[in-house]
Amino acid sequence: GKLGRYPPWPGKIVNPPKDLKKPRGKKCFFVKFFGTEDHAWIKVEQLKPYHPHKEEMIKINKGKRFQQAVDAVEEFLRKTKGKDQASSHNSNEEKNRRNSSEERSKQSAGEEKRKASLSEGKVKKGTGEGKKRVSSVSSERGSKSPLKRAQDQSPRKRGRPPKDEKDLTIPEPSTVKRMMTGTVAGFKWPPSVSEPVKHSDPHFHHFLPSQTEKPAVCYQAITKKLKVCEEETGSTSIQAADSTAVNGSITPTDKKIGFLGLGLMGSGIVSNLLKMGHTVTVWNRTAEKCDLFIQEGARLGRTPAEVVSTCDITFACVSDPKAAKDLVLGPSGVLQGIRPGKCYVDMSTVDADTVTELAQVIVSRGGRFLEAPVSGNQQLSNDGMLVILAAGDRGLYEDCSSCFQAMGKTSFFLGEVGNAAKMMLIVNMVQGSFMATIAEGLTLAQVTGQSQQTLLDILNQGQLASIFLDQKCQNILQGNFKPDFYLKYIQKDLRLAIALGDSVNHPTPMAAAANEVYKRAKALDQSDNDMSAVYRAYIH
Secondary structure, eight states, X not given: OOOOEEEEEEEEEEOOOTTOOOOSSSOEEEEEETTTTEEEEEEGGGEEEHHXXXXXXXXXXXXXXXXXXXXXXXXXXXXXXXXTTTSTTSOHHHHHHHHXXXXXXXXXXXXXXXXXXXXXXXXXXXXXXXXXXXXXEEEEOOSOOOOOGGGGSOOXXXXXXXXXGGGOOOOOOSOOHHHHTTOOTTOOOOOOOSSOOTTOOTTSEEEEEOSSSOTTTOEEEEEOOOOOOOXXXXXXXXXXXXXXXXXXXXXXXXXXXXXXXXXXXXXXHHHHHHHTTOOEEEEOSSGGGGHHHHHTTOEEOSSHHHHHHHOSEEEEOOSSHHHHHHHHHSTTOHHHHOOTTOEEEEOSOOOHHHHHHHHHHHHHTTOEEEEOOEEOOHHHHHTTOEEEXXXXXXXXXHHTHHHHHHHEEEEEEOSSTTHHHHHHHHHHHHHHHHHHHHHHHHHHHHHTTOOHHHXXXXXXXXXXXOHHHHHHHHHHHHTOOOOSSBHHHHHHHHHHHHHHHHHTTOOOHHHHHHHHHHHHHHHTTOTTSBGGGGGGGGOO
């Protein structure tokens, strides 16, 4: 999580797939990084020849991954020695295929295309002209690590039926965490699919269930542009969000956007929608919260009904099921502004029954409905780094593409209404239970005479190491419980997750135990503090 200079890393210049556009601005090359199978557009001034800088790199880097990368470079050089002039635009595997027709004559065109474009766990193949170069790249750390796991599950091209693996043609996006946390803030990264979603941001990730397979088994992955954060000076990454707009990678929809609810999450979302050039009308129960956004260019809506009636797509992000229902069904509510073609996107974390009821009343008036709760916190919302879980109207999901790119790093489309609510509650159940366990461990360390800081240092060196763990422990050690995610809301999510378990007779004993601890913290007036204040429930 700590940002700073990242040491040079060996790579080779390859030609990108045909559908990848070269970034604007300074001259750059498409580079494959050895040992990670990541790719990036790298500016010329950031490239150094391998051999003269080899010893320097080895001195700087001591890790196993770097040694593996150096080994991969040496192996590559051994294999390609003396052959660069003969076939400069093929990898060794492709040379063997072309020069040994007897061995490769049975390989289908689909297999060739897959090998040219899929790079997961393999060396990326350059398919253009020009001499290969092996170089090292010096870079700064960014702050964004796109999700990889779901992409490993047979990514499929939009609109095509699933076929044998050899017919897959989606190039592997640069998603390995190590390299993405080592990207230069100034890098411009290419789109990674042959059919990008309109207004595509090539490092934003869409995950869509296969049309013919179970969602848990196969997600269609469409990568979009990554907003790289530059925090060397301690500034927030709002500037990073700005840079993607300057690069022209996100084209804001021309639809009029409405937004209801300017809490911890909603405020950051609206700010990023405005910064990306969207036309936004805002409403909040306490009107003074709108003032800042009016100054930033938003329009003011007097009631939820007015916002919905004057906008094409209206988003809402409120606290709980009761607030979500009141917003839609109450006086001058959303429902009064719904008419055929109007779109409503509820980003609140609620239970599946609530969101299903809201969807039914919206659709009954001719409206279109999408649930889109978000995983994240205030900081991630401000940084445009949320994870969006969507379900409902698939066409509306795609219409929200530029909005989701502005506010998040990844979106998942999970099928029918209710699925996103269930998934979101499960995610927050895990997070809330983990937070309670962290607090329990820190307090047990304290009462048994162990250093809490040392416990954190040990955890940060182990497999549990994460930004979440470090930030929440730091909150506790510093006694700083300024809300990043309200304790009262994580308790609400635990309560709803337990109820979800009840509805299917599934045991949730860990969540139930954690819920009791959060209830104790609420009784100690910690509701409006950060979830890490659950620590205070353990203090005797």
